[in-house]
Amino acid sequence: MPNIRKDLNIAGVNLWYLVGLITSDGCLCKDGRHVDITAKDQDFLQLIKDRMGLASRVCAKNKNTPKQAYRIQIANKGFYDFLLLIGLMPNKSLILKDIKVPSQFFSDFLRGLIDGDGCIRKWIHPSNDGEQWSIRIYSGSPKFIRWLKNIIESLLKIRGKLYKQSKSQWILKYGKMAAREIARRCYYKDCLGLNRKIKLAQECLVSYQGWNQSKTVYG
Incomplete structure (x- = not known):
């Protein structure tokens, strides 16, 4: 496996969170050589910059337009080669397959995916006024999402449902x-992540009154 240049100083949970974020966003x-990360939240990318050293x-993208966002680039051939080796590639959206993630860091990788191209949603059920929650992850690649x-399911013992929304959206x-x-x-606690989704996740964790065990969680 190629070495990541020491001047990046990225390892462990931070590395695999970053891999998840790059996989999705x-x-x-x-x-x-270059890896580009784009987000609407400038403070979030500044946090990534600071924590990863x-x-x-962090630069504006599509400045002064409705599509304005922010991006940061990582220019490092060793890191780029590392990403290729674990399964990423240019123009990955529709052709991505499995990613070689160590099992001990999979939860950090998954958090990066959710922060990048996922959704944590809360709503009130219209018939019983109960609080409902869901987490969704989006992908254009059927092989990756499967x-x-x-x-x-294998590592976390959690079952999900897969839907095909359109020809290129799962x-x-x-x-x-x-x-x-x-x-x-x-x-x-104290994980690196998008602040808005960290707050939603924390709210979800304390919103379980009246919930019963589900067949979707069996670990």
């Missing part, structure tokens, strides 16, 4: 008890 440029600046569903959904268990495993 990142782009490997075709030059074989990156030298690059692998993800299987590995979550949704992996976890409801209520399953969502709470993912929140517990992924959004632990």
Whole structure:
């Protein structure tokens, strides 16, 4: 496995959270060196920059337009080669397959996926006024999303449902008890993550009054 250059100083939970974020919301440029991460939240990318010790600046993208966002680039061939080796590639959206993630860091990888291209949602059930929760993860690659569903079931003992929304959009959904268990495993105390989703995950963890054990969680 290629070494990540020491000047990046990224390892352990931070590394695999970053891999999850790049898998969902990142782009490997075709030059074989640059990795681009885009987000709407400038403070979030600044947090990534600071925690990872990156030298690059957080820059505006599509400035002064309705599509304005922010991005940061990582310019490091060793890191780029590492990402290729574990299963990422340029133009990955529709062709991504499995990612070689160590089992002890899978929850951090999954948190990166959810923060990048996932959704933690709360609503009130219209008939019983009960609080409902779900976690959804979106992907354009059927092979990747099926692998993800299987590995979550294998490692975390949590079952989800897979839906095909369109020709190029798949949704992996976890409801209520399953969502709470993912929140517990992924959004632990002082974890690195998107602040808005950390708060939602914490709220989900304390919103279990009247919930019963579900067949979707069997660990």
